[in-house]
Amino acid sequence: MSKPARNYQFQTAGRIIAGPHSLQNLGDALSGAGQVSRVLIVASDTIRKHGITDEIAAQLAQRGIASEVIGGVMREPTEDHIEDLANQIGEEHFDVYIGIGGGSVLDATKLLSVLRTNRLRVREMIGTELIPSEGIPTVLIPTTSGTGSEVTPNAIVTLAKEELKIGIISRHLLPKLVVLDPVLTLGLPKHLTAATGMDAITHALESYISVKANPISDMMALESIRLISGSIVPSFHNGSSIEERSAMLLGSMFGGMALAGSGTAAVHAMAYPLGGRFNIPHGVANAMLLPHVMAFNMDRIWDKLEIVAGAMGIARESGSSVAAAELVISRIEEWTKELEIPQDLMAYGVQSTDIPSLSSAAFNVRRLMDNNPKPMSTEQIEAVYRELLPQRETAYNKDEVSL
Ligand SMILES: NC(=O)c1ccc[n+]([C@@H]2O[C@H](COP(=O)([O-])OP(=O)(O)OC[C@H]3O[C@@H](n4cnc5c(N)ncnc54)[C@H](O)[C@@H]3O)[C@@H](O)[C@H]2O)c1
Ligand SMILES: [Fe+2]
Incomplete structure (x- = not known):
């Protein structure tokens, strides 16, 4: 366990309802919460088309709660998109916002939720604890087993002009209620x-090796690692297994709590410019970077990775502490192959000439870079990005030689 040199704190969602079909309890939970007569349901078009927002509206109507749906939330939303949505809602009053x-x-x-109650633009909220007032109470219902956003005080926005993604962190972003229903995934x-x-x-591993790791985040991180390492490949091959999906959803929630x-740390800092500039999906960017950044950090984290190997259930396959740590990195690489995630930035249009500006953007994500157990210079960041450009550059060079 980490022995923190500083004070630490932990805060998460107010209440969590979990388990298969737990979404059916949403109406009861809301009608038991007092003054809830009108709610706004926020969703993407995909979720809306699956009929889930209609199901929620029908369930709430049975308890006398009216609802409106706002669909069309884009992937990895930009600040302009969020403000457009806020303008669509305007001054209309809803007692609760439900995000699914x-x-x-x-x-x-x-x-x-916080734009409705604070006279601020999205841009003025960027940073840590810059939102003065509570928002409209929220209920968050994840349908991916990934971000853990349902239990974090974070929201990530894309800044289109700057080609960057950036974090807004505030305790006012934490929801009152989370519904964790694996059936939705x-x-x-x-x-x-x-x-x-x-x-x-990546959330679990980075939180575990973060310089801010503490006994509470460690506990969440290790449980997340245990659950996800047992289910990430099975849930990919057998997506209809409620057991595997349950483990992934819980694992991702614990990962969110850990973060x-x-x-x-550095994996997320380096993923943000890849998302902002090349639209590489957040999880894909992390998956590509994770083994390389862990290998860079190795001399500072091998003892922690040995414990991670234990949580993954692979420690006994190795002969020594360092070997166990190396096994963690090779296991992550095996997963990315099995999960068909290319270890290749060029597949997303990144060229060698883009690396210096990507590196300086990642270096400037100090909020996360400063959590990395081993400081990274822009040159070291460049070297890690370049490890993800190998084959075709080699092929290109060979062609040059043969000309
Ligand atoms: N707030 C946090 O703590 C935190 C942490 C990590 C990442 N993030 C951010 O979250 C975003 C990524 O979220 P994500 O990885 O969950 O993906 P996403 O929300 O962008 O969704 C990806 C796609 O999956 C679809 N989808 C979602 N659930 C589905 C389901 N059950 N069935 C079919 N399709 C479904 C969506 O409609 C969308 O098209 C990024 O912007 C990232 O930066 C936030
Ligand atoms: Fe993430």
Whole structure:
């Protein structure tokens, strides 16, 4: 366990209802919460088309709660998109905002809630604890097993002009209620199962090695690692298994709690410019970077990775502490292959000439870079990005030689 040199704190969602079909308890939970007569349901078009928002509206109507739906939340939302949604809601009053979807929808819902009660633009909220007042109470219902956003005080927005993603952190973003129903994740397509699952394990691993790790975040991180490492590959191959989906959803929630306690680090800092500039899905960017950043950190974290190997159930396969740590990194690489995530930035249009500006953008994500157990210079960040550009550059060079 980490022995923190500083004080630490932990805060999460107010109440969590979990288990298969727990969504059916939403109406009871809301009608038992007092003055709730009108709610806003926030979703993406995909979730709306699946009929889930209609199901929720019908369930609430039976308890005399009226609802409106606002769909069309974009993936990895931009500040302009969030403000457009806020303008659509206008001055209309709702007692509760219910966000149902992946991290993009949950983050959007959190921000819409505080935009309604604070006279601020999204841009003025960027940073830590810059939101003065509580928002409209929120209920968050994840449909991916990835971000853990349902239990974090964070919301991530894309700044289109700057080609960056950035964090807004405030205790006012925490929801009053979370519904953790694995049935909602049964239909998650394979590529999303892979990417979001790798995001979740990245949260757990980065929180565990973060310089801000503490006994509370460690406990959450190790349980997250245990659950996800047992289910990430099975849930990819057998998405209709409620057991595997349950483990992933719980694992991703614990990953969110871990990151809420101690923060992510260099993997996330380096993933943000890849998302902001090349639209690489958040989980895919993390999955590509994770083994390389862990290898870079190795001399500072091998003792922690030995414990991670224990949580993954692979420690006995190795002969020594360092070997156990190395096994963790090779296991992550095996997962990305099995989950069909390319270890190749060029597949997303990144060129060698883009690396210096990506590196300087990642270096400037100090909120996360400062959590990394081993400081990274821009040159070291560049070297890690370049490890993800290998084959085709080699092939290109060979062609040059043969000309
Ligand atoms: N707030 C936090 O603590 C936190 C942590 C990590 C990441 N994030 C952010 O969350 C966003 C990513 O969220 P995500 O990875 O969950 O993906 P996402 O929300 O962007 O969703 C990806 C796609 O999956 C679809 N989808 C979601 N659930 C589905 C289901 N059950 N069946 C079929 N399709 C479904 C969505 O409609 C969307 O098209 C990024 O912006 C990332 O930066 C936030
Ligand atoms: Fe993440």
